[in-house]
Structures are given as C-alpha cells and as structure tokens.
Amino acid sequence: MVSTLAVILAGIVGFWIVLYALFGKKEIDPETGEPIEKEEGLSVNMFIAMWRTKRLLGFIDRVSRINPRFWKVYADVGIILGYMGMVYVFYALAKTAVQTLQTKGQQAGVQLVIPGVTIPLWYGLIGLVVVMVVHELSHGIVARADKLPLKSVGLVLLAVIPGAFVEPDEEELAKAPLRSRLRVYGAGSMANITTAIITALLITYAINPLLIPSGVEVKGIIPGSPAEKVLQKGDVIIGINGQEIKTMEDFMEFMDKTKPGETLELEVLRDGEKTSVKLTLAEHPDRPGKGFVGIQPAQHVESKVGSAKVVLPIFFALYWIYLLNVGIGLMNLFPLVPLDGGRMLDDVLKEYLPEKIARPVRYTTIGVGLLLLALNLWPALMNLAG
Incomplete structure (x- = not known):
C-alpha cells in the first residue's frame, strides 16, 4: 500500500518538473553569455520559484516616511524580542528533541505547516498569507526607515513552502551599521508577534463573547495510543462515563x-451524529499513574447568537492567524542561517569576535541547529508516512 508521504512527494516532484519545463528558461546576458536573474517577473529553479515586482516599493517608502523614528524604536524592540525569542526557541526545540528520543518518536516536535494536510486548507492559507505579508512588509518598512535601498518585493515557493520576500540591496545592507542590520532582521518576527497580540485581543474581546463551549474536539490522534482505533480526527467528546464535557477544563x-x-x-459527536465508544486507558508517558487517551484535544465551540456560518469562520480564521504568527514568527528566530535569527546571531559574532573564534561557533550552532530540527521533524514525518 502506497503511503501518504510517498503520494505527496510524487505529486510535489511532478509539479516542479512541469513548472521548470514551462518557466525554467533563463535570460542570457548578451555581453557575457551567462544566465541572469530576472529583475521582475517569474524565475524558476528546481524546487525554488520566485516572482519579483517593484510595484509595492513606492507603498513601502510612503509608509516608512510617516514616522521614521517610530519604526526605528519599533525595530529596536524587535531586536530585544528577537534575541529573547532565539533563546526560547532553542530551549524549546532542545527540550522536545530530548522527549522525542525518550519516546522513540512518539512525542510530537514541531508540526509541518501544509495547508490541507497538517492544517485546515482555507484557514491555513489565510493565516499563512497574513504571516508572510506582515513579516515581509515589516522588513521593508524598517529598511527604508533606516535609508537602506530595496531592489524588489515578491513571492517565493520553496518546494511546498510558500513565502513572500522583500529583497534589499545586499551590498548596501552588508555595509550598514550593525544596529541597522539587526533592526531589519528582527522586524519580521516583531510584526508576527504584534499581529498575534492584536489577533488574540480581537478573539478575546470581540469573538469569544459570541461563543459557547460545546465539547472537546479531537484534533489529532497519537499513533499507538488507546484512541488510535476508537476515535477519529474531528470527533467531539461531549461526555465521559455519563458526565457532561463542555470545556477543556472539564476534560x-x-x-x-x-x-x-x-x-x-465516551459520548462523541461524529459527523453530526451522537455515538458511544469505549476505550481502555494507557499510562500517561509524562505523568506516571495517570490515564492516557492519546489525543490532541482542542476546545469545540458554537455560536450563541446564531449566524454560525459567519461567526465561526471569523473565529477560526483569527485563531489560525494567531497560531501561525506565533509559531512561524518564533521559529524564524531559530539561530540557523538563512532564518532571521541565524542572521542576527551571525552578524553579532562577526562584529565582536575574531574570525578564528566566530567561525567554529557559527559552524557548531549550525550543526546543533540542524540536529535539533531533524529530531523535532522526525515524528511529523513519521505521521505523514502513515
């Protein structure tokens, strides 16, 4: 039986073969005969597609000129939060990597963000678009507030990971003072965290008063757990042993x-119909002596003012905007080049340490970072493989 992962990989490879055949032809410099990157439009290499435009540069300039001092202070805060986030993400990934080894891959590390596969399709796409737009606009606005030139803005697709980018003049950026460079690097995640805070406030004060908790939804099932052959993803637990379950706290x-x-x-709602199922608990891997179902639970809600087809989609869209901005914003601070966190660390090492010390520190960070990422991705890839 062909695994889900094999089908997905085959589809990805087929898509890129077709895309490269249609758009992979390079422009040739008439003087040197060498291929050159397009300054605007679509350029495709194998597994990397970039679409560049200069049309948004004027908008970025106008925004950066509204109050340049504000954007510099905003970016300075981003530097501080950037290094704090870098330490937190490194610690969190190290902790989950140890758990992954202890549980032989049963403990989840980082989650792959693939709309329609690992996260909801449309809410995931909305969340990713917001993440990319605020992140890259923030990079560009802060760069222009510091008088650093931009070459283009655009969209990028790395294998299956969509993204956006603001392309600074790398030569000018490299010559800029360290503080200016750190401002530009930290501005992206600063925008993501700011967006997450605003979204959380909207959910808390505008949307939550319109909702009522109505059970615990099964968002995922841990392989090999008691729930694996009994519950289904999307089930809503509304009762256990005759006791009503409405909130996560109840559960x-x-x-x-x-x-x-x-x-x-368990009394569950499955495809809108009530049904009862029985399961025998295992021992909780992190809490000896406690029962373990083996699900990834989430609060299920309903609208208490009607108009559920409007209220609930707004709630879920804001929820995924919040979740992805927090997750991707923090992950981007992981100290591994080419992530912003990696560039922040790399530039500081180059600035304050001699090359003979900075180089081994940099290579050690890269090696440890790649190891932690691999350990954290292991459970996610195994789940995709089925």
Missing part, C-alpha cells in the same frame, strides 16, 4: 482522576 479535570487500565465510555 482535563476528569482525566486527572483516571488510572491506567481504566475503561471509559
């Missing part, structure tokens, strides 16, 4: 009283 409080080997009768 966690009930599970905190359970023991390994205990059999539970």
Whole structure:
C-alpha cells in the first residue's frame, strides 16, 4: 500500500518538473553569455520559484516616511524580542528533541505547516498569507526607515513552502551599521508577534463573547495510543462515563482522576451524529499513574447568537492567524542561517569576535541547529508516512 508521504512527494516532484519545463528558461546576458536573474517577473529553479515586482516599493517608502523614528524604536524592540525569542526557541526545540528520543518518536516536535494536510486548507492559507505579508512588509518598512535601498518585493515557493520576500540591496545592507542590520532582521518576527497580540485581543474581546463551549474536539490522534482505533480526527467528546464535557477544563479535570487500565465510555459527536465508544486507558508517558487517551484535544465551540456560518469562520480564521504568527514568527528566530535569527546571531559574532573564534561557533550552532530540527521533524514525518 502506497503511503501518504510517498503520494505527496510524487505529486510535489511532478509539479516542479512541469513548472521548470514551462518557466525554467533563463535570460542570457548578451555581453557575457551567462544566465541572469530576472529583475521582475517569474524565475524558476528546481524546487525554488520566485516572482519579483517593484510595484509595492513606492507603498513601502510612503509608509516608512510617516514616522521614521517610530519604526526605528519599533525595530529596536524587535531586536530585544528577537534575541529573547532565539533563546526560547532553542530551549524549546532542545527540550522536545530530548522527549522525542525518550519516546522513540512518539512525542510530537514541531508540526509541518501544509495547508490541507497538517492544517485546515482555507484557514491555513489565510493565516499563512497574513504571516508572510506582515513579516515581509515589516522588513521593508524598517529598511527604508533606516535609508537602506530595496531592489524588489515578491513571492517565493520553496518546494511546498510558500513565502513572500522583500529583497534589499545586499551590498548596501552588508555595509550598514550593525544596529541597522539587526533592526531589519528582527522586524519580521516583531510584526508576527504584534499581529498575534492584536489577533488574540480581537478573539478575546470581540469573538469569544459570541461563543459557547460545546465539547472537546479531537484534533489529532497519537499513533499507538488507546484512541488510535476508537476515535477519529474531528470527533467531539461531549461526555465521559455519563458526565457532561463542555470545556477543556472539564476534560482535563476528569482525566486527572483516571488510572491506567481504566475503561471509559465516551459520548462523541461524529459527523453530526451522537455515538458511544469505549476505550481502555494507557499510562500517561509524562505523568506516571495517570490515564492516557492519546489525543490532541482542542476546545469545540458554537455560536450563541446564531449566524454560525459567519461567526465561526471569523473565529477560526483569527485563531489560525494567531497560531501561525506565533509559531512561524518564533521559529524564524531559530539561530540557523538563512532564518532571521541565524542572521542576527551571525552578524553579532562577526562584529565582536575574531574570525578564528566566530567561525567554529557559527559552524557548531549550525550543526546543533540542524540536529535539533531533524529530531523535532522526525515524528511529523513519521505521521505523514502513515
């Protein structure tokens, strides 16, 4: 039986072969006969497609001139948060990497962001578009506020990962003072965190008052757990052993009283229909002596003012905008080039350390970073492989 991962990989390779055949032809410099990158339009290499335009540069200039001092202070805060986020992400990935090794890949690390596969299609796409737009506009606005020139803006596709970019003049950026460079690098994640905070406020004060908790949704099932052959992704648990479950707190409080080997009768909503299922709990991997179902739970909600077809999509769109801005914004601070965190660390090492010390530190960081990423991606890839 062909695995899900094999089908996905075959589709990706086929897509890039066709795209490269149609758009992979390079422009040739008439003087040197060498291929050159297009300053505008679509250029395609194998597994990398970039579309460049200069049309948004005027807009970025206008925004940066509104209050250049504000943008510099904003970017300075981004530098501080950038280094704090760098330490946090490194620690978090190191911690989950250890858990991955201890559980032999059963403990989830980072989650792959693939709309329609690992996250909802349309809400995921909306969230990713917002992440990319605010991130790259912030890079560009801060660069122009510091008088650094931009060459183009555009969209990029790296294998299956969509993105956007603001392309600074790299020579001018390299000659700029360290603080200016750090401002530009830190501005992207600063925009993501700011967007996440604004979105969280909207959810808390504008959307949550319109919603009512109505059970715990199964967002994912851990392979090999008691839930694997009993529950389905999308099930909504509304009762356990006759006790009503409306909130995550209800669910966690009930599970905190359970023991390994205990059999539970769950009342669930599946495709809009009520059904009852039984499962026998395993022992919780992180809490010895406690029962373990093996699901990734999430609060299920309904609209208490009607208009569910309007209220709920707005809620889920804002939720995924919040979640992806936090996750991707922080992940971008991981100290690994070409991520912004990696560039922030690399420039500081070059500025303050002699090359004979900076180089081994840089290579060690890259090696450790790649190892941590591999360990954190292992469970996600195994889940895709089925």
